[in-house]
Amino acid sequence: MKFAMLGAGGIGCYYAARLIEAGHECILVARGNHLTALQQDGLHIDHADFHFDQPVTATDVGGLCRDHDSQSFHLLILGAKGGATQAMLAEMDDWLGTSSVPILSIQNGVTNEGLIEACVGRERTIGGLGIYISGHIVAPGKIKAQGAGQIDFGAWPTTALNPEMAQLCQQLSEVFTQAQIPNRLYDDVRYALWRKLVINNGVNPITALTDLKTGAVTQDPVLRKTVYTMMEETARAANAAGVPLKKADVDEMFDLICHFGDIKTSMQVDMEQGRHLEVHEICDPVIEYCRQTDEPAVTTELIARLLVNAATA
Incomplete structure (x- = not known):
């Protein structure tokens, strides 16, 4: 599958590396010195049970919208801080409007999914979070992570209110499991x-x-x-x-x-x-x-x- 990690910080990079290691394509969307290091030196993950050190494809939001067809992605994973959600979605609005690609939030808080729904519609919104995970950028391109790194997720706001998303969520659960990302599906992700x-x-x-x-x-x-x-x-x-x-x-x-x-x-x-x-x-x-x-x-x-x-x- 093809993913984009929007906001590839400590936790986002960890999950992206797991997906890449499992053979999937994942473009890392970052900024600043961290983005430069990812582009020039690759991504380095230090975790007790997982080490990753290899080149990655990385860009910023503008580059993602300019150089990549949104329809080519199976899923966008939003890992940015919650305070950046609205601005990032606004910057991507035209690009997102050219496809039906769904968005999964793995952010802190209970307000991000509402912002995603307002931008792309409920039928393209998956609620979620990263749990049992701590990850920080210790230097540009270098991540220190710990914990099991589970993703809990489900159709937003509930499977009953968004039944068309249930099949994709089940497929994603299998993909995450194969990538050694523990996960749990919820009928009511709230x-x-x-x-x-x-x-x-x-x-x-x-x-x-x-x-x-x-x-x-x-x-x-x-x-x-x-x-x-x-x-x-x-x-x-x-x-x-x-x-x-x-x-x-x-x-x-x-x-x-x-x-x-x-x-x-x-x-x-x-x-x-x-x-x-x-x-x-x-x-x-x-x-x-x-x-x-x-x-x-x-x-x-x-x-x-x-x-x-x-x-x-």
Whole structure:
């Protein structure tokens, strides 16, 4: 199959390398020094169970639209930060309009799929996320990744509301499995997205604010309670959004992050490097949906405000 990885950062490059290693074609869409390194020196992946070091085809969004026929792709995978989704889709709008190629999001947050649907239609939208994976660009063209690297996905917003996408999702599941990418198909992918947001909202803002890795945060007696509280607020927001998350979901996600390993979150790395923080994509849905209930997300609101102030100080 032929793929394009839109936003080939740490995690996007890892998945792209897995697909390439399995014999598929995958064009990496990146920018800046990272793009230059990919074009000149190839892609280097360092993972406990997977090492990749070979030339790749890489371009920027403009080059993708100029030099490649959108109809030639079987799938576009959107791995960019959520804050870039709308602008990237707008830049690609004319190109996307020349085909019926579907788009799979593997991003953080619960708002990306709505933006994709608004651009290309529900029938071309696949919701999804990367889970059990941490990946960062340690130098242009060089990726350090850890974790099982699973992709959870499904027709957006549900198989029942987008049945024509079910067959492609099943085919993609088989392709991912053959490429040694663990995956899980959901009839209601919104459930998977909100479960992932439980982790993202629980630890990403606090690690960015404190500059502590996840292990240090979850072992600290005060911060540990704060993480759990923000996870509870996320589940409450999910319920307000019509996605039933229970205490068992919160407990499972809390146990997962406590035992995943001592890692830097993507938001922590963005804070260190002065990049855009995914506060709007991660914290704001929790805050907005909880405001519709009798219990505002007080802790998430506090941490988000402190984080934004710290980032702009």
